[in-house]
Amino acid sequence: MPRPYCKMEPLALGQVRIADTFWAPRIEVNRTGSIPHIHRMLAETGRLDALRLGWKTGDPNPPHIFWESDVAKWLEAAAYSLATHPDPTLEKQVDETIALLAGAQQADGYLNVHFTVVEPGKRWTNLRDWHELYCAGHLIEAGVAHFEATGKRTLLDIVTRYADYIDSVFGPGKRTGYPGHEEIELALMKLYRATGHERYLRLAEYFLDERGREPHLFDAEAAARGESPPMHPQGGLGLDYWQAHAPVREQHEAVGHAVRAMYLASGMADLVAETGDEPLRKACRALWESAALRKLYLTGGVGARHHGEAFGRHYELPNESAYAETCAAIALVFFSHRMLQIEADGRYADVMERALYNGVLSGMSLDGMKYFYVNPLASAGDHHRQPFFGCACCPPNLARLLASLGTYAYSAAHDALYVHLYVAGQAAADVAGRHVSLTQETDYPWDGTVALRLAMDGRARFSLCLRVPGWCTKWQLKVNGKSVPARLRRGYITIRRVWQDGDRATLALAMPVERIVAHPLVADDAGRVALQRGPIVYCLEQCDHPAPVRSMTLPDKARLTARPAPRLLGGCVVIEGTGRTPAPSGWKADLYRRAAEVGRDRPTRLRAVPYFLWDNRRAGAMTVWMARER
């Protein structure tokens, strides 16, 4: 059943096959590298054993309040992977993990190891800082994914019981509450879709409605704990850190912890999709515009600040000190994808694509087993991917996104088929009463030509809606070999006609090297320029250059050439040209000199590589933005 307030529905994972040279190998690395690696890490760090409830006071390594979320996201990733690629070993690990969760669940349905064995008396006593509802949300998402991928109800039953228990605790006439780390809202909306039980939608709605109401729940909780304000001049965190400063329908600026903010907004969008709640839709749009049009890194990262892992002010986008957590870029993909279904506007797909090809993918090493938590746009050479983290949200988040990438590429409506992402492979959908199979051939993102072929079980009139990315200014469309006039509207070309088996469409997106500048209010990019080609944002890495890359200047008149480098970094396109670098002579011990005393910059070879591939070679400095010489 399509949702009443959506213009389209994403195709399910089983309807999409990815068979390209860009994503398919990465999804395979995810399946054979990342997912087993994360399972090992979960086991080695005690996250799986903890589910046996054997920890006792005085034991080392107490189960942490957010461990279930790591297990759950791994289960979700594994489920998606099983949906497109059967794997008995993985399925067995999944079943064993689910059995552990079943054993850890309490008689009343509660399921959080920390508050069962470490602090058993403290259940629900600090909704602001402790992650019970957050973990519950990830367990629910995993339960739904597992059910949809395998048809098994084992995990779905566990999370349904947990959700029913939570529903018995919170709500009107019951305990007042909402989570400090949002996530359960969007999860309950998925559970509602999977089960059809409206109580889950109502509970999600309750958590959203209650949030930010006065008197503030989190202040009352904090006062009850006897918290005093911090001594240090740097200060602490305000209610906006938790997006709890105002009712959600009155929130118009993306603030506070970026992952939480984007998960919250995703849950809000899910409710809009079902109920059409107009004030909520307006808030969603305002939050998205704030995040994507005034707080977005060129790489699709969000959350500029380390302090609070938080959104900064509008246009506050420092490069080296960027936080841009991998999970925040992923959460922005979730939110943008939801808004795209509701509004059918290509700007949401543009941001989704920008994040996917840059600030999300940068989170993972080429071998899939090392991760960035933080994704800066410049580095002195001391920032490197790690095998895992104490707070390990990002690795399994990447794994679940990559394993489910197919669902982001296409959507269908009653009589329309949308192509959002250009990825070689197939999609199958029922459109206008016909079964339609669409094959894509393309070398995207390295080349902009996309050939589409339809296979159908009969003729039907419907719209094929092809996205023209925001980065593209020149494109050409052919249908069955003939140029056809087509109008671009809100990011899509709509080809409405009677389609039949064997019909072909070809979209050629011109993909020159582009120099990009940032809005004048982005102070950190003033006088600077970055390189982009197609959806790919580029950077300079020190290992390609003899001179310090972060002091290189790019003259406006320097010619830049894109060149395929099939053996570099798993295969990519590099950008080459001539930049300028300060003359090293004369600096000696000085830190500052009169400009007039410093000689003119010298020409130097420049080679830019895709940003998402950085830090896969020799450690060194990196920069996305270069000083511009006009």
Place this chain on the structure above:
Amino acid sequence: MPRPYCKMEPLALGQVRIADTFWAPRIEVNRTGSIPHIHRMLAETGRLDALRLGWKTGDPNPPHIFWESDVAKWLEAAAYSLATHPDPTLEKQVDETIALLAGAQQADGYLNVHFTVVEPGKRWTNLRDWHELYCAGHLIEAGVAHFEATGKRTLLDIVTRYADYIDSVFGPGKRTGYPGHEEIELALMKLYRATGHERYLRLAEYFLDERGREPHLFDAEAAARGESPPMHPQGGLGLDYWQAHAPVREQHEAVGHAVRAMYLASGMADLVAETGDEPLRKACRALWESAALRKLYLTGGVGARHHGEAFGRHYELPNESAYAETCAAIALVFFSHRMLQIEADGRYADVMERALYNGVLSGMSLDGMKYFYVNPLASAGDHHRQPFFGCACCPPNLARLLASLGTYAYSAAHDALYVHLYVAGQAAADVAGRHVSLTQETDYPWDGTVALRLAMDGRARFSLCLRVPGWCTKWQLKVNGKSVPARLRRGYITIRRVWQDGDRATLALAMPVERIVAHPLVADDAGRVALQRGPIVYCLEQCDHPAPVRSMTLPDKARLTARPAPRLLGGCVVIEGTGRTPAPSGWKADLYRRAAEVGRDRPTRLRAVPYFLWDNRRAGAMTVWMARER
């Protein structure tokens, strides 16, 4: 008695009179505004009452571990002020405060309210994090200053008893220890100078020698407290935060908490001055070069990072996120001033001057009653001075430096008189057996002409050593109205001759507007330029400009003019010219655009004001560095 390993000794406060239009009014604001204001703040926040030892468990506002240091620095500031300007009201407040300290001192000499009334069992149990030795150091500095200013022994006796008690606790054959927050080392060296008791020098030497030895004391302390490593990927602090990672003679890079590092280095230099310890001198020189030649902001600020209030890597000098704590710039003045006496090299005076006129003075508002803790080189307009802080180290640190400014201006040796800072007023010293009085007339720092006149009780051959600041490339010297050839060596012109009463020397330092660029490895300043005139670093404030100041570009060919603005910000010189600003049209909702689509920048009026004066008018954005158009 001059110190054996110093080339000169600073003149005492009583030997110097400041009578200019720049510092004198600021010193008077300090005396009539800041010092009374800080006393009020000490009283209002409970810091003075705490000394009555009346706090009991359960009472609000428990005395904090560093409160004595705030009281002590205020006492030190008040003592310096009394030395140059008698003030019965202030002297009464000082005496009352000393009486409170006498009452708080324990029978054994110990003096820290927190560990007397709040956690009485925990004395000396966490040298790493708790500030007992730090507070003791500030009390000792205050005791010495008070004795030297007033001749009274009341506070000196208290701190001598405390120092003797500390000496009975720590040292070879006693308890092993050294402070997490350095300060007591330099204070004990002052106490040694004031009393002549060598045991204080030995105790300072012990604390320096013990620091960083393996096995690491702080690790052992932490293990005893059962501390576990932090969970968060951002990580914690290493031993280098406390400069405890290596023995001090093996430390060559300025690292960790910047104030601590510079206080430590000052104590090290004090020991070098007395003992000539060559490895220690080498370490001092290396630490100074690291701090001043590779980690120094153009404003003289140090400590780039908020995290740990710490030095960054070499050349890590971000602008908006600069920490550059006021206290760190002050501590750099202390350290540089000490190195200057030891080595007689103008580079130390250059850094001292850069800090004093920029990153130190910026710490205080024009009315002397609001303070910056953090001194960024760019702001979005949300950074403002505050009346006080929970951690209130900076306000009384500024007060004591301003009240003692005279001691930084001159030094004397057996047959030489050094002028380090150009400040209208007088200095008196015994040189080459004669009493010499030197009068300076100058409008420095707004004008570079300095007229010097000698009054003497007879003729004598000695060297008058005049500093030629590092910022000056063109200067002219006249003696008794005639140009004389003079050689510049290590930052000073030495005029050696027989001087007599009425002799005059005039030094004209050319003071054009200078465009400054940073070392190619300072990534945050790549492609940028800043303005300096004389010792004063300039900035753009939003209230002077219609266009966003942080996106303004300064063409190399733009003419810049210095103009006196006697009614602006208490009187200053501004720099005016024409910059360029992005055309605002066409940006609409975009955050990033193709460079080719954006119109050329437009000319716009530019007015730069001295950096230290910013945030004294309408709140708004500020920047020191501008994009450079070549």
